[in-house]
Amino acid sequence: xxxIKSAKKRVIVTEAKTLxxxxxxxxxxxxxxxxxxxxxxxxxxxAAKAYAVVxxxxxxxxxxxxxxxxxxxxKKSQYTLLLNNMGA
Numbered sequence: 001x002x003x004i005k006s007a008k009k010r011v012i013v014t015e016a017k018t019l020x021x022x023x024x025x026x027x028x029x030x031x032x033x034x035x036x037x038x039x040x041x042x043x044x045x046x047a048a049k050a051y052a053v054v055x056x057x058x059x060x061x062x063x064x065x066x067x068x069x070x071x072x073x074x075k076k077s078q079y080t081l082l083l084n085n086m087g088a
Contacts, residue, residue, distance in 0.1 A: 025067075054075075
């Protein structure tokens with residue numbers, strides 16, 4: 001346990017930030033699952049809406065450093081290909 005006041009504050013701040021990061025990552029994973037489910041169901045309209053949500057959440061997570069920017073770019077590319085190949 002920290003004894004210094006600033007160290008005590010850092011513990012509290014770290015716990016708060018950890019919760020925020022966890023919330024963002026969980027929301028990202030949920031939106032990814034919804035998009036993949038819409039693609040699997042073959043519902044192009046729902047997939048297009050879910051795609052927009054996933055891309056935004058991926059960009060947010062990459063900007064905050066929760067996901068590597070190349071990982072986010074790769075996921076967006078994969079999801080774009082999935083969406084574009086739905087009609088074909």
